[in-house]
Amino acid sequence: MVRSYPRTPSSDREDAGRLRSEAAEAKHTAAMRAAGYEPLEPCPGNGKPWRSRHLPCGNIVSPRPAYLSAGRVGCAECAKESRRAIFQERAGGAGRAEADMRSVGLEPMEPYRNSQTP
Numbered sequence: 850m851v852r853s854y855p856r857t858p859s860s861d862r863e864d865a866g867r868l869r870s871e872a873a874e875a876k877h878t879a880a881m882r883a884a885g886y887e888p889l890e891p892c893p894g895n896g897k898p899w900r901s902r903h904l905p906c907g908n909i910v911s912p913r914p915a916y917l918s919a920g921r922v923g924c925a926e927c928a929k930e931s932r933r934a935i936f937q938e939r940a941g942g943a944g945r946a947e948a949d950m951r952s953v954g955l956e957p958m959e960p961y962r963n964s965q966t967p
């Protein structure tokens with residue numbers, strides 16, 4: 850006689866779902882770290898705001914992983930900083946604006962052009 854300890858199908862499905870979400874979370878966490886964020890809570894899902902510390906500036910922000918993977922900064926403070934750098938460029942020079950961007954952890958993707966340049 851075979852003794853069996855039945856596992857219910859539903860617990861199998863939950864295990865598989867948990868493993869999938871752990872793999873997804875590891876992937877999203879790696880993407881957040883690559884973008885300069887240290888997640889402060891479990892991944893809420895790819896399309897949802899994720900409370901994290903932005904390491905270059907230390908601010909707590911809630912970017913969406915999908916937003917970051919599109920190559921955006923996601924940090925309002927750093928976005929303000931780069932706007933400030935643009936204002937400084939008008940008063941100073943492109944070199945200073947680029948130095949400011951680097952100081953907040955951003956590498957300019959192309960030479961700075963002001964709004965008058967087509």
Ligand SMILES: [Zn+2]
Pocket residue numbers: 903905906907908924925926927
């Ligand atoms: Zn920031």
